[in-house]
Amino acid sequence: MAKIVAVANQKGGVGKTTTVVNLGCGLALMGKKVLLVDADPQGNCTSGLGIDRKRLKASLYNVLIEEIPAKDVIQSSSVTNLDVLPATIQLAGAEVELASLEERELLMKRALEGLRNEYDYIIIDCPPSLGLITLNALSASDSVLIPIQCEYYALEGLSQLMHSIYLVRRRLNPSLKIEGIVLTMFDGRTNLAIQVVDEVKRHFRREVYKTIIPRNVRLSEAPSFGKPIMIYDPKSKGAEVYQDLAKEVLERE
Amino acid sequence: MAKIVAVANQKGGVGKTTTVVNLGCGLALMGKKVLLVDADPQGNCTSGLGIDRKRLKASLYNVLIEEIPAKDVIQSSSVTNLDVLPATIQLAGAEVELASLEERELLMKRALEGLRNEYDYIIIDCPPSLGLITLNALSASDSVLIPIQCEYYALEGLSQLMHSIYLVRRRLNPSLKIEGIVLTMFDGRTNLAIQVVDEVKRHFRREVYKTIIPRNVRLSEAPSFGKPIMIYDPKSKGAEVYQDLAKEVLERE
Numbered sequence: 001m002a003k004i005v006a007v008a009n010q011k012g013g014v015g016k017t018t019t020v021v022n023l024g025c026g027l028a029l030m031g032k033k034v035l036l037v038d039a040d041p042q043g044n045c046t047s048g049l050g051i052d053r054k055r056l057k058a059s060l061y062n063v064l065i066e067e068i069p070a071k072d073v074i075q076s077s078s079v080t081n082l083d084v085l086p087a088t089i090q091l092a093g094a095e096v097e098l099a100s101l102e103e104r105e106l107l108m109k110r111a112l113e114g115l116r117n118e119y120d121y122i123i124i125d126c127p128p129s130l131g132l133i134t135l136n137a138l139s140a141s142d143s144v145l146i147p148i149q150c151e152y153y154a155l156e157g158l159s160q161l162m163h164s165i166y167l168v169r170r171r172l173n174p175s176l177k178i179e180g181i182v183l184t185m186f187d188g189r190t191n192l193a194i195q196v197v198d199e200v201k202r203h204f205r206r207e208v209y210k211t212i213i214p215r216n217v218r219l220s221e222a223p224s225f226g227k228p229i230m231i232y233d234p235k236s237k238g239a240e241v242y243q244d245l246a247k248e249v250l251e252r253e
Numbered sequence: 254m255a256k257i258v259a260v261a262n263q264k265g266g267v268g269k270t271t272t273v274v275n276l277g278c279g280l281a282l283m284g285k286k287v288l289l290v291d292a293d294p295q296g297n298c299t300s301g302l303g304i305d306r307k308r309l310k311a312s313l314y315n316v317l318i319e320e321i322p323a324k325d326v327i328q329s330s331s332v333t334n335l336d337v338l339p340a341t342i343q344l345a346g347a348e349v350e351l352a353s354l355e356e357r358e359l360l361m362k363r364a365l366e367g368l369r370n371e372y373d374y375i376i377i378d379c380p381p382s383l384g385l386i387t388l389n390a391l392s393a394s395d396s397v398l399i400p401i402q403c404e405y406y407a408l409e410g411l412s413q414l415m416h417s418i419y420l421v422r423r424r425l426n427p428s429l430k431i432e433g434i435v436l437t438m439f440d441g442r443t444n445l446a447i448q449v450v451d452e453v454k455r456h457f458r459r460e461v462y463k464t465i466i467p468r469n470v471r472l473s474e475a476p477s478f479g480k481p482i483m484i485y486d487p488k489s490k491g492a493e494v495y496q497d498l499a500k501e502v503l504e505r506e
């Protein structure tokens with residue numbers, strides 16, 4: 001029975017996609033069967049795994065709006081045990097199209113429920129917004145994993161995100177939990193980063209993972225080769241810490 | 254007669270807000286009367302100028318949805334010649350609420366037209382998406398300024414953005430031009446950044462500004478004090494390059 005986890009934060013560029021791709025790969029390398037759902041019209045998770053978006057005949061858009069079965073759209077990646085439900089730019093139109101449909105927040109939940117027996121983890125990469133696509137992801141999930149960049153603006157948005165999670169829990173998904181909070185792009189040379197870490201640890205002591213992701217250029221190079229960091233550069237700091245994060249996620253089960 | 258410029262890129266965390274706040278301040282310090290419009294529900298531009306969002310009685314949301322006059326909502330900042338039309342979290346609900354209104358893409362244009370005589374520049378900070386709020390900003394603007402982070406994923410999203418600009422030009426705003434492309438968070442020590450710069454310069458030779466914004470920690474510290482970089486640390490590299498960018502924007506007039 002799969003656990004469904006949404007990786008969300010409306011602040012842009014905080015490491016959502018990097019976490020989905022590399023945590024997903026880390027879990028797959030430990031023998032878990034993992035599906036990554038790319039719910040961002042930018043399709044970074046799709047291309048980060050080397051899938052050519054232009055050659056796709058269908059994507060999450062068709063699953064949500066035309067009710068095509070998800071299993072007909074899922075692609076396998078170059079990593080064993082790691083599949084992807086891809087996104088294309090068509091998804092950009094979904095926010096407005098979803099707005100007029102019945103039960104518009106629950107379409108993704110319906111599409112993914114049937115896949116629970118096929119995987120151990122289903123991880124959803126959310127776009128940088130709190131619109132209908134992210135609401136769908138939060139409604140479909142058992143828990144939400146929150147990447148927080150060690151920067152001021154990223155900290156500022158946290159209370160908005162927590163409020164949205166509270167609203168989803170009250171109206172759409174009463175069992176939605178916080179899977180955890182992962183601090184990303186940490187640069188120990190700056191005071192700001194240290195202050196952000198202290199602040200987040202103080203407010204969310206139980207939720208924050210011990211594993212902190214440092215800034216590591218190999219992590220930003222890997223997507224240009226369409227590979228997770230463990231495949232692109234297994235000896236890098238980036239590969240080591242995302243494998244540690246995968247272990248910590250499993251320990252919390 | 255003000256020039257209205259949207260600062261847009263659907264990729265998150267590329268430096269849109271940092272560019273709006275610091276370019277705006279650079280122009281104001283050179284005697285231009287500048288209005289910054291915060292069209293992002295995160296409200297980073299509003300707080301980046303030291304305005305307390307919790308104490309605001311009205312914001313861009315009320316201007317778009319309730320048709321309150323923009324001039325009743327505008328706040329002055331701590332910098333002479335620099336005003337802000339603020340955003341609050343209420344704006345997050347606007348995407349869905351706008352979807353059902355007549356001429357939903359033109360509401361911001363109508364709201365800002367009356368302000369053209371009051372300012373030399375009106376600069377709009379867009380959220381990280383290509384939804385109705387960004388479409389409103391592109392429809393209201395004379396031109397669009399595009400920040401591009403020197404990273405792989407940021408480069409990937411450029412063709413999507415250009416396509417969206419083309420669609421807006423065809424359907425909503427025939428005179429929409431490209432104001433320029435500014436490369437941000439450049440770290441000369443990494444090959445990836447150098448490759449991205451070369452690639453962007455090759456495809457957009459005329460549009461790319463000579464000024465490249467390097468990664469500079471003072472830029473990420475300034476927002477926590479609610480000040481633009483020129484006020485927070487006038488001698489920093491960040492203050493110098495954003496002043497250079499402001500000069501280059503004026504030279505292109």
Ligand SMILES: Nc1ncnc2c1ncn2[C@@H]1O[C@H](COP(=O)(O)OP(=O)(O)OP(=O)(O)O)[C@@H](O)[C@H]1O
Nearest residue numbers: 012013014015016017018128214215216220265404
């Ligand atoms: N720890 C890290 N060290 C260095 N670079 C990183 C790290 N994590 C992510 N990056 C890079 O930073 C950029 C932003 O990361 P990413 O795209 O994963 O964030 P995101 O939250 O998914 O962005 P968006 O909000 O646009 O979806 C990317 O170019 C990525 O390669």
Ligand SMILES: Nc1ncnc2c1ncn2[C@@H]1O[C@H](COP(=O)(O)OP(=O)(O)OP(=O)(O)O)[C@@H](O)[C@H]1O
Nearest residue numbers: 012151265266267268269270271381467468469473
């Ligand atoms: N040149 C720079 N050097 C160092 N840090 C920077 C630089 N430019 C921006 N930053 C920091 O990087 C983060 C992202 O920048 P910013 O918030 O301006 O991007 P954005 O595109 O507006 O993000 P969003 O997509 O969420 O609106 C912020 O924490 C900001 O302080």
Ligand SMILES: [Mg+2]
Nearest residue numbers: 016017040044
């Ligand atoms: Mg992403």
Ligand SMILES: [Mg+2]
Nearest residue numbers: 269270293297
């Ligand atoms: Mg911003």
